[in-house]
Amino acid sequence: MSAPTTAAWPTPPKKRRMGDLLFAGATRTAASIILVALAGVAIFLTVEGLPGLTAPPERMGGEATFLAYVWPLVFGTLLAAFIALLIATPLSIGVALVISHYSPRRLAKPIGYLVDLLAAVPSVVYGLWGIAFVGPALVPVYRWLEENLGFLPFFSGPASGTGRTILTAGIVLAIMALPIITAICREIFAQTPTLHQEAALALGATRFEMVRMAVIPYSKSGIVSAVMLGLGRALGETMAVALVLSATRIVTWDVIASTSPSTIAANIVLGFPEATGLGVNVLIATGLVLFVITFAVNFTARLIVARSEKGLVR
Amino acid sequence: MAKSIDVSDLDIYYGDFKAVEDVTMTIPARSVTAFIGPSGCGKSTLLRSLNRMHEVIPGARVEGKVVIGGQSLYDADVDPVEVRRQVGMVFQRPNPFPTMSIYGNVLAGNRLNSRRMKRSEADDIVERALRGANLWTEVKDRLTKPGAGLSGGQQQRLCIARAIAVEPQVLLMDEPCSALDPISTSAIEDLIHELKSEYTIVIVTHNMQQAARVSEDTAFFNLAGAGLPGRLVEMDSTKKIFSVPEDPSTEAYISGRFG
Numbered sequence: 001m002s003a004p005t006t007a008a009w010p011t012p013p014k015k016r017r018m019g020d021l022l023f024a025g026a027t028r029t030a031a032s033i034i035l036v037a038l039a040g041v042a043i044f045l046t047v048e049g050l051p052g053l054t055a056p057p058e059r060m061g062g063e064a065t066f067l068a069y070v071w072p073l074v075f076g077t078l079l080a081a082f083i084a085l086l087i088a089t090p091l092s093i094g095v096a097l098v099i100s101h102y103s104p105r106r107l108a109k110p111i112g113y114l115v116d117l118l119a120a121v122p123s124v125v126y127g128l129w130g131i132a133f134v135g136p137a138l139v140p141v142y143r144w145l146e147e148n149l150g151f152l153p154f155f156s157g158p159a160s161g162t163g164r165t166i167l168t169a170g171i172v173l174a175i176m177a178l179p180i181i182t183a184i185c186r187e188i189f190a191q192t193p194t195l196h197q198e199a200a201l202a203l204g205a206t207r208f209e210m211v212r213m214a215v216i217p218y219s220k221s222g223i224v225s226a227v228m229l230g231l232g233r234a235l236g237e238t239m240a241v242a243l244v245l246s247a248t249r250i251v252t253w254d255v256i257a258s259t260s261p262s263t264i265a266a267n268i269v270l271g272f273p274e275a276t277g278l279g280v281n282v283l284i285a286t287g288l289v290l291f292v293i294t295f296a297v298n299f300t301a302r303l304i305v306a307r308s309e310k311g312l313v314r
Numbered sequence: 315m316a317k318s319i320d321v322s323d324l325d326i327y328y329g330d331f332k333a334v335e336d337v338t339m340t341i342p343a344r345s346v347t348a349f350i351g352p353s354g355c356g357k358s359t360l361l362r363s364l365n366r367m368h369e370v371i372p373g374a375r376v377e378g379k380v381v382i383g384g385q386s387l388y389d390a391d392v393d394p395v396e397v398r399r400q401v402g403m404v405f406q407r408p409n410p411f412p413t414m415s416i417y418g419n420v421l422a423g424n425r426l427n428s429r430r431m432k433r434s435e436a437d438d439i440v441e442r443a444l445r446g447a448n449l450w451t452e453v454k455d456r457l458t459k460p461g462a463g464l465s466g467g468q469q470q471r472l473c474i475a476r477a478i479a480v481e482p483q484v485l486l487m488d489e490p491c492s493a494l495d496p497i498s499t500s501a502i503e504d505l506i507h508e509l510k511s512e513y514t515i516v517i518v519t520h521n522m523q524q525a526a527r528v529s530e531d532t533a534f535f536n537l538a539g540a541g542l543p544g545r546l547v548e549m550d551s552t553k554k555i556f557s558v559p560e561d562p563s564t565e566a567y568i569s570g571r572f573g
């Protein structure tokens with residue numbers, strides 16, 4: 001997010017051409033606008049959110065401290081995002097590999113377009129789809145999970161009768177994160193040098209072995225970036241989660257129960273219409289927490305990528 | 315285990331474009347055969363059709379017959395993966411796997427056969443292959459370092475080690491020295507000399523002296539004209555090709571009076 005540098009060498013000012021000046025001006029302006037907008041959001045969240053931190057308990061669902069209020073939401077946000085990525089990452093990598101390495105070229109293009117189309121579907125639609133279709137369709141699955149895997153804390157039940165659980169929310173989020181992760185992975189896989197792929201094939205690798213030997217190691221850091229962008233979408237997604245989940249603030253690992261933890265974003269959307277006075281400030285303060293989480297996640301991801309790139313010679 | 319190669323009436327295509335036409339030749343076992351000819355005449359294309367690497371390119375196909383040690387490569391029931399395990403290949407640009415150590419690179423092919431190997435067995439294979447590629451003394455103290463950290467010449471010898479670690483029957487080399495300095499080149503030429511006692515080697519080269527130095531037989535390819543497919547002009551013992559070639563165009567090419 002650094003400002004783009006325009007001229008690599010400083011040229012004598014007088015010789016600067018008009019086009020150069022215009023371009024430099026335009027890019028600097030664009031870069032500044034981004035920074036200003038970001039700073040504006042941060043300042044707004046801080047100024048408006050601070051009073052919320054010390055709001056009286058009746059404004060915070062009866063919790064004594066803001067931390068106690070926001071913690072279940074943070075938990076729910078991270079849990080939903082984690083479930084989403086757990087599902088979306090292998091699926092996206094698989095779809096991307098099919099497009100870049102497995103399907104005949106005639107098929108690869110249309111599959112790619114279809115996946116891209118998923119990204120264009122508005123999130124409200126995903127939410128409705130979650131309530132009306134995914135949830136009910138998963139009810140028997142949840143029952144089965146409760147009966148057969150109920151000894152695991154994740155499936156201890158009682159299984160939701162409507163299917164509106166955090167697992168459903170996670171699945172819907174996974175479908176929403178899928179296109180972006182797939183698109184990036186596909187680009188990265190397609191860039192694997194032919195040289196290394198042929199090295200593997202010439203050794204007698206099957207296509208799968210070639211992917212494992214030459215494509216995946218080469219793409220590791222790119223995959224991490226892609227997953228992080230998908231995570232960004234899952235963390236911040238509002239409508240789909242708000243529609244699927246009711247805004248209960250509980251902390252539980254049980255992902256198939258009808259009372260599931262909600263997420264920060266969904267809580268804001270559901271709570272905002274009724275909130276007044278300090279209640280608004282409390283919601284904004286939770287927004288600030290989400291902002292910080294997103295930032296931290298992104299930062300950590302960059303760090304991981306930078307480190308794994310160092311390990312990759314050349 | 316070295317085997318001879320019989321090519322008959324081979325046409326090689328990229329989609330609709332016929333790149334190589336009507337090649338018939340016999341490449342003897344345990345000897346070095348050089349492919350020479352002007353750029354674009356289809357040397358690499360022919361070489362890659364000898365271990366079914368040609369068909370990796372979308373739309374690429376061959377017509378005709380290639381028989382290695384009695385087994386026809388392009389029969390319907392032949393698995394290209396199996397062919398490539400027995401016909402090794404070294405590319406023009408060294409291509410060790412960048413994320414693997416030297417040790418891992420040498421064993422890459424053996425690990426593919428996904429047979430469980432004992433550690434001592436793996437160590438033996440690595441040492442034997444690296445000694446075979448004249449690289450052992452240079453890298454024996456840093457086997458766990460990345461293969462990409464070696465010099466270009468060392469990387470190319472690492473690629474040769476990787477190819478011979480699986481003990482193929484044939485070794486194909488496409489201009490293996492063209493990215494290397496004279497000292498590395500000479501190291502690899504010495505290596506080819508040693509390897510031919512065990513392997514059937516086919517080498518593509520643009521360097522006439524190299525062809526004369528390392529090969530027993532030489533095949534000269536040429537284009538009939540721009541846009542036309544490449545053809546085998548003549549193949550004979552290297553001594554004969556470089557002294558009294560039958561075709562005037564061979565003579566012109568090797569004496570540098572070409573085009």
Ligand SMILES: Nc1ncnc2c1ncn2[C@@H]1O[C@H](COP(=O)(O)OP(=O)(O)OP(=O)(O)O)[C@@H](O)[C@H]1O
Nearest residue numbers: 328331333351352353354355356357358359360371
């Ligand atoms: N991937 C490809 N797709 C389409 N045509 C190709 C492809 N690779 C090579 N060709 C064509 O096939 C012909 C033979 O190419 P090839 O690479 O075999 O020549 P070569 O003799 O190895 O040349 P050089 O000495 O320059 O390596 C050329 O006309 C080339 O343009």
Ligand SMILES: [Mg+2]
Nearest residue numbers: 357358359488
């Ligand atoms: Mg070539």
